[in-house]
Amino acid sequence: MVVDDEGKNLITGSAEDCTLFFFDITSNYMPIGFMKLEAPITTMSWSPKSKRLLVGMETGVVLEVECPDPGEVDSSVTYEIEPGNRRIRRYEFRSVRHKIEKSRIRESKDQERRRSNKKR
DSSP: OEEOTTSOEEEEEOTTTOEEEEEEGGGTSEEEEEEEOSSOEEEEEEOTTSSEEEEEETTSEEEEEEOOOTTTSOOSSOOBOOGGGSOEEEEEOOOOHHHHHHHHHHHHHHHHHHHHHHHO
């Protein structure tokens, strides 16, 4: 759970059902809406002085989601906010650990080969 800098919005994220819920704190925690995401949410952080939320997911993807204003979402039928209706930036992070380890092994073998050639 995170609260924006102004104390107006509460956002909750679920690892269980991959949803992001937006609530208006100033209106007795009235729901604004929710979004279904592609993977379990592992972390969230509010971007200071903006209406953006960084959402980290289990897959290594980080989304930058714009928080909707109360009344902006038509909740007459459903509270679900379609991701296509929001400005969302997507960032993918991948581990390079295996590349570093491979490089170290290769370097070690090259050094060993050079030492072996010097002895001849």
